[in-house]
Amino acid sequence: MERILQYLDDLDDLYGMAGLIVERLRRFTIAFFTCLALATGAIAGVWLAAVHPPLAVASSILLFVSLLYRSVTSAHALQDA
Numbered sequence: 125m126e127r128i129l130q131y132l133d134d135l136d137d138l139y140g141m142a143g144l145i146v147e148r149l150r151r152f153t154i155a156f157f158t159c160l161a162l163a164t165g166a167i168a169g170v171w172l173a174a175v176h177p178p179l180a181v182a183s184s185i186l187l188f189v190s191l192l193y194r195s196v197t198s199a200h201a202l203q204d205a
Contacts, residue, residue: 169184
């Protein structure tokens with residue numbers, strides 16, 4: 125009976141180890157696609173600035189204003205002074 129319990133414990137450890145590996149792969153995949161999206165956005169911005177400078181300036185101003193609006197209107201945690 126003790127051998128069966130030890131075998132089941134080993135299976136449980138194996139299952140837990142597989143879960144940890146899957147979590148590492150998930151985090152790596154998310155980080156990879158985040159970096160890929162940032163690089164794509166930067167390359168697209170440089171390309172747009174080279175091809176249509178006024179359009180690039182207008183889109184960057186719109187992005188700046190929307191980010192500024194979001195930072196001003198979002199709820200902030202109260203900090204103790």
